[in-house]
Amino acid sequence: MRQRTLLIEGLTFLAALLLLMEWLGPIAELTNIGYIRVFYIFVAISFLLLFIKTPWWLSGLVKIGYIYWFIVSIYTEYPIVSLDGVRYFISELVYNVRQLMTLDLTQMTDPFRTILFFILLWMTVYLIGYWIRMRATLFVFFVLTVVIIGILDTFTAYDGSTAIVRVFIIGLGVSALLFVFKLHDNQKQFRYRGLIFTALLLLFSVSFAIFLPKAGPIWPDPVPYFYSSNPESGVGSGGSGAINKVGYDEDDTQLGGSFVSDDTEVFQVRATSRNYYRVETKDTYTSKGWIQSEPQIVYDYFQQGQEFSLGFPESAAPEAEQLEFTMQSEFPFLFHTYGTESVESAEPFGLRFNESTNRLDAVDEDGTLEPTEYTVNFAEPSYLLSELRSTQIEDLATLEPELNRYLQLPDTLPQRVRDLAVDITADQESVYDQAKAIEQYFRTNGFVYSQNNVAVPEGDTDYVDQFLFDTKIGYCDNFSTSMVVLLRSVGIPARWVKGFAPGEVIETDNGEQVFQVTNNNAHSWVEAYLPGIGWMNFEPTIGFTNTPDIEFDIELAPDDALAAEQQEIEEQEQQEQEVQQQETDTASNFSLKPVWDWFAQMKWWFVAAGIVVALIAALLYKFRLKWLPKLLLRKYRQKEMTTERFEQMYRRLLQMLALYGLPKEPGYTLTRYANQIDNYFGGDHMRKLTSEYERSLYGKGSTENPEHLRESWEYLINRLSS
């Protein structure tokens, strides 16, 4: 018996030790604590001392000795057993206590901080010991551990995905252990059966959970979400208030709505210059979003290393550059950039280029692959300003028919959009200048970049029309889609491009930079077709720049709009990093968007439902005297009366009476209480019941069937609820 108790207690202490280590691990990781093992050992020793019930003075001495040993041997050169060591230790204490007294906390020395940390651990172990010994429960500690790991995992760099599993196994195990132990304090057999059952259950549930397939996270990273849920953001003023998460998504049929940012890394890329990473283009605008028309799909297949062209002008650069991609998320396509010439990878796959969507897939015989590392060789296309300036507006009328799909516009497009396009481009003499004028239009006419308060077009509202004339607030999708529509309105073929903005530099190495691209960098922009030149990319979104390589081979007048713009672009480029950090860009959508949309839309319903449920619960609780007795009446009416059931009913009655406002004084005997109750209600029902209950409780066990007392019980219960 004694040994078993010891075993259980030992196991509990061990579990507490393991749980506490789960705290220490991340703390050490996040705060750069060195010598973490020393702290582990300290905690282990503390638990051991507690377990073997060392007298307080001895365990205190051991712990202080340990702390002293650590401080002196780590922070000084003194031998452990030396006067100098002791003197050092004491002077540290004296000095720092003085700092503490004057609240001069910044002046505290490192050794003293270490001592404080030791003391914190000491106290924690003591508290846990109290939980185990006095309360015989570790549940609070277990819950706290889960919470702290959840918080650390969410808000810091610490990855608690395995820790949480360990904590659950240990915590549930030890809770069950203690519970079973308490439950059957006098029934050894039961206890053992309970333990075996607990262990089996735990084993089963944990292994079952491990083998189950795991869904990805449904919610966005909560930190940015919390930021975005401050009162200024959130529900859009003009739309239904859908909140999306930023990221790359193939579905662009329904644009609009606010975004929360998500800094999950998508890939890293090593490069010598900033580049936009192109994924695909879309050609058909539906007045709500984008779809791809499906003319005959034409695939071009290439080998790795084989040179190909994406249909942009040639580069003037002397040699090709490289982009070395390292993917974090897996996509069935390859990111590429302007002027891509070839792709290489250690992984075996071929390339498939979809001419209609401009998508570059990695394929083998079985279909598409998701490559993890590859290098893109590219030479940025070059344009001559003189040639651009000489693009003739008249030539637009005689373009090849295959460009027609890039001129598509929905019939429902309001006329004022077309009129606006004509207005903007009225004074321009070349196609390039027209396109440039439309690109610049957004920078000066009161447009605001924002991911919040972005409307969703409802009913017949056109997405572009709403943005251009009503809201003027939006992110890249609004700007790029609008520009494409405006270009098409004046007959310039244009397509909508999706991909990622350059991202942030996280490492600079020998002229090369490593960019980290996250979901926040998902982006969309515009490509326009200039007669006689070919495709060229434009960036209408405020705060973003992506200028093609234009050689200024003609002189610019000082007041030339282009010159001013060039200067502006340079300034913008300097600010760009900041902008990118502050305002995360939003590309279309992200995976699991419908679920999140639904949650976001239903948010207030959830809140309302929660309040209603809480209110009902509160009311039910407040008026429980009205319904609980009736419930009890029902519950017991059907049941056969036995002594045990009678005792149960009697205790219920006591509870109900207390609820009614007639609680039994702790020092009152039941007989005295029964007199009090009968005086209150009249009759002698309570006395009858009490006399039987007392006989049953204090006596040798009654043989009489208490069925005849049912009436008295029901009478009293009824009196309570009436």
Next chain:
Amino acid sequence: MEAKTKIDHVLENISKVIIGKREVAELSVAALLAGGHILLEDVPGVGKTMLVRALAKSTGANFRRIQFTPDLLPSDVVGVSIYNPKEMAFEFRPGPIMGNIVLADEINRTSPKTQSALLEGMEESSVTVDGETLSIPKPFFVMATQNPIEHEGTYPLPEAQLDRFIMKLKMGYPTPSEEIQVLNSLEHSVPIEELDTVITLEELITIQKEVRTVHVSEVLKSYIVELATRTRHDPYVYLGASPRASIALMRAAQAYALMKGRDYATPDDVQYLAPFVFAHRIILKPEARYEGMATQTILKDIIKRTPVPVERNVVT
């Protein structure tokens, strides 16, 4: 309940000579049934002797009386061996303690030596004279009386000896109407002499044995122990109730339950008896006395604050 009927007869019998004082009579009978002894503390002339005599007469018990005086010797209590020249041997002359029901009057008037001779006999149910141990016939019931301690010329009983009395009772004065009834009943006759024996000694012994079969549930035991424990930890108490006190309380509760016709004791029994069983065993701290706290008040307070166990599984 046969035992109850018999006891009721006894009580009825007693009430013929002791007007009022039902409670003291009941408690005395309870103490007798529990096999304990009683300490009566009161002024002379309130009917102590009459109570004992009535009890003795009702049960047909051999009644003895010892009047304690300062010069009383232990041998006057337990008896003495006297040399019988005829038989050429010592012959034991039993003292007054060798009776069934013994009234030890004004026990605190005599020297501690003599007191302890009586108390030893009470505890052991036997006396030792000249190295020879003689057991006292059963049933053996001592009712000791003592004057309130403040009276002059008294030797207060030490705590260890007080502990041997199962209960300490007070008679108190009768109410005026009761007193008139007393006068009436004594006007023409002496009721005590007309009292009949209602049960035999053998029946009394049987009932005493029956007391021990009265059920005391686990929860009730824990309640008794809790009460005793609380007296030990009370801030006003210097010496709390001993485990012997717990035993006495349980035994008294058993007897009382039987008198009430139950075969199990209840918290009501315990609550009712606790002040009588505990009060004389508890010594208050001086500061409690300065503050005017009485033992009874403190006990009542403890009883009021100690939760009565009303469920089966409350093991503290």
